[in-house]
Amino acid sequence: MSSAYPTPGAVISLRSATWKVLGTSILKQGFREVRCRGMTGLVRDKEARFVWDLERGARILDPAAINLVPDASPGLIDTKLHLAAAFRATPTTTRRPLTLGKAAIDDLTFQHLPVQRALAQDRVRLLIADDVGLGKTLEAGLITSELALRGRADRILVITTRAMLTQFQKEFWTRFSIPLARLDSAAIRRMRNRIPAHYNVFDQFDRSIVSIDTLKRDTQIRDALKHSYWDLIIIDEAHNAAARKAAAGSNSQRAELAQLLSQRTDSLLLLTATPHDGSQESFASLITMLDPTRVPDPTRLHRSDIEDLVVRRFRSSPEVVVDIGREVPKRELFPRRFPISPEEEVAYQSIAELHLDLDTDGTRGRAIDLFRTTIAKAIFSSPAACHETLERRIRGIENGAARGTEADRDRLRALADQVAAIDTGAFSKYQELLQLLRELRWTGKSTRDRLVIFSERIATVAWLAERLREDLNLAADQVARVDGGSVEADVRTQEVIEAFGQERSPIRILIASDMASEGLNLHFQCHRLIHFDLPWSLLRFQQRNGRIDRYGQDRPPQISYFVGESTHPKVRQMWVLEKLVAKDEAAQAGVGDPAVFLGAGDAQGEEAVVAEAIASGIGADAFERQMDERAAEAVIHMSIDDEYAALFGDYADPAPAAALNGASVDDGPPRLFKDTFTYATAMVERLSRPEENAFPEMPGIFPDDRLIRLSIPADMRSRDGFGYASDGAVDGRFMPEEAVGPGNRIELTDIGVLCTRRADADRVHASLRAAGLETVMLQSGADDRSVPGVRVTTMHRAKGLEFFAVAIPFLSDTAFPPQGALRAAVDGADREDIVNQYRSLLHVAATRAKKALRVSWSGTLTGLVGDDAQK
Secondary structure, eight states: OOSSOOOTTOEEEETTEEEEEEEEEEOGGGOEEEEEEEOSGGGBTOEEEEEGGGOTTOEEOOGGGOOOOOOOSGGGHHHHHHHHHHHHHSOOOOOSOSOTTTSSSOOOGGGHHHHHHHHHSSSOEEEEOOOTTSOHHHHHHHHHHHHHHTTOOSSEEEEEOGGGHHHHHHHHHHHHOOOOEEOOHHHHHHHHTTSOTTOOGGGTOSEEEEEHHHHHHOHHHHHHHTTOOEEEEEESSGGGGSOOTTOOTHHHHHHHHHHHHHTSEEEEEEEOSOOOSSSHHHHHHHHHHHOGGGOSOTTSOOHHHHGGGEEBOOTTSHHHHHHHTTTSOOOEEEEEEEEOOHHHHHHHHHHHTOOOHHHHHOSSOOGGGOHHHHHHHHHHHOHHHHHHHHHHHHHHHHHTSSOOOHHHHHHHHHHHHHHHTOOTTTOHHHHHHHHHHHHHTOOSOOTTOEEEEEOSOHHHHHHHHHHHHHHTTOOGGGEEEEOSOSTTHHHHHHHHHHHHTSTTOOOOEEEEOGGGSSSOOOOSSEEEEEESSOOSOHHHHHHHHTTTSSTTOOSOOEEEEEEEEOSSHHHHHHOOTHHHHHHHHHIIIIIOOGGGTTTOSSHHHHHHHHHHHHHHTOOHHHHHHHHHHHHHHHHHHHHHOHHHHHHHSOBOOOOOHHHHHSSOOOOSSOOSSSSHHHHHHHHHHHHTSTTTOOSSSOOEEETTTTEEEEEOOGGGBOOSOOSSSOTTSBOTTTSOGGGOBGGGEEEEEOOEEEESSHHHHHHHHHHHHHTTOOOEEEETTOBSOEETTEEOSBOOOBTTBOOEEEEOOSSSSOOSSOHHHHHHHHHSSOHHHHHHHHHHHHHHHHHHHHHHOOOOTTOSOOOOOOHHHHO
8 A cells, every 4th residue: 555645637546456536526435536547457447446445455656657669679670560569459340240261160141241231230239140160159259359340249148058167168169269257156155255245257257158048047146237338248049038938927027027137238149049038029039139129010020121130041951051061970870779678668658548537627638747758758758757756746636735535546546556656678769879879889998989878857867877877888987967956057067068079078978858958068078879769849959960070070961860650549649750850851951941740849839739749549540640740830820921031031131231341341450460470479589588577488489380389478368356256267258268278388380291192181180189179171263262260372282282281279260281282282283292291291290190189178188189180
């Protein structure tokens, strides 16, 4: 604490930051308060108030102590670095995209459209409703990067599901270098113990990510939203916040939160593969968040009024097929038909013929409300799930907490006894699962042969986890479950899903409820998915499959499901779920929006339609005819009905050229260094001077390996005591803690591996991906294509010889091999000389890879390229 007292206009140093004093005042008991605006680092342009008498180390900076000195550095490097940093921080004025082809993702043309649409808008408000697995998160990342280049995304808030927190954070950091502070339940608990109750946590995190359920149930965090404002808010899985026909309780709370958030931001991105539940009102609720003036009547939504606010493509859309049709292996579906056991026949028959007094007491009359339908849904999952459902209702009837007569209780008790008689040996579907694994010769030893097993019921998930460990002789850590049922669901879910994608993780089987069916990437080490029970929703079926059947999968996704066969006519009529699988295949083949088959765009609505078919006993064939009739009707409506097209059509019209070309054609500020690696090298070398004291130990710079290794600087460590991270750990506002390597080191590289044969490139590509590294492939003959980490102006074909590049992106704007080496190799007339020169380049690349390409999200050594690269 300083005895001197600053006056307005003074510049002070306080809490390791520089501030300009805006005003002063005297508080009670004579304490002196200063009101300031930040001038440096994270506090730049932020206003704050401090009690001067309580701030240790606060001091007034004397302007007379500033000395202007000439730049005596060699080659004026200090001036160049200062200007380069200023240029890089200067917002661009052009509306033309600048990041396409430069992010750490494959450059897919259909993903350019959302970026172009966003930049054509004066105020970015966009609903991105592309199909499952087409990269909505990546499209949002590209838009965010473009807005950041224009100074329009300094404050960012991402709202997603709790299962998606880590993955979304990881995608933004590793692919776009955008750090998001993850405010999960554990982080919020830590902060509760360190900060005052009235403190607004969002004032401390310019860029953060939080689950919508945390906002919904945490009143303090929710109140903080009302007093904060952002440049950009992204709401992932936005259908969870849309107005739905059956919305109540938590759904309506999410909708209210989303409406609030839409008013607290300049730019808004809504991401969902299911933007409506089949109704105009549902779709209109999302459009209203973007622009309330576009929806004068929510019951009559016209496509022509909203086209510029929506981007929606399906897997069958022509532009999508062109980009990924050859890249994504074709899905393989394997139905497993089996006869049910005598014990199951008894229970199934009793359910099919069950009549309950409580079912006749209902006033709503929908099949989904019939308790008999609930029992059928449970038995389709497992005897354990069914028995749990029955016992819960029996207890409810007995203690007066649930509807039902004494006769109902007796009927349900008799049925519960029949279900309890279905032991493991009589549970035919489980025995069929074991048979499937035997036929696959699956042992759990291969790191890249992992299984995802989906079940709707938590009781089934728990039962399967216990039985599979025992029956397959697996260790406890080889079988993991994600069901959202535990108190620590937020943290545990993120840990399990992250581990499942890591090569060195022991997990071999992931058993998941439908909380893991949305958005998650489960395809890195896995290409086999098993539906232990089929969902009563086509949308849910597609969402589950999309976890492994998505862009980036390098093996044909193998998807298995089970169909029990009964001799009882009523039981056979109950089994209509297999027809949903057929309609999923039709949707993949070109129908477009799969919602046309059931006439609903959300899982709850589709479940109601399926429940009606099962309760009425119409049978599978009649159920299929109903779906086909709805689809045929949709085709007719789409051509003549603008309102219908607004719901079920795609939105792929290009952004207006005038909007993109009308502004400055400036492609960005000038560059004083040829690429980012060169600039980073010069910057680190300058800061490594002893007098700067910027690093705890001297950074290592290896130009030949294009590698920079450094320890985390002190000013990137947490020391403000706000409780988000422990003192001394990396501050999440700069980079995620999980991205730090062993020994608190950061490693940056932009190396690439060049191969002369596709088979070699494929092996290197697969090896690097298995090691947890993001990689891309580039084939010769591409016309001026750019890929992350490797910029190739021209790749020639010489005498029929093709070349392939495997790129590992960390820094952008770099090139490997050098263009001169490329041209020297291909300009020669002799094929053998070309091969030899490229082989020498490959040897260098492989050597570098074995030294440097070890950085993964977890920061651990996850494997080497190995002998494949040496070939």
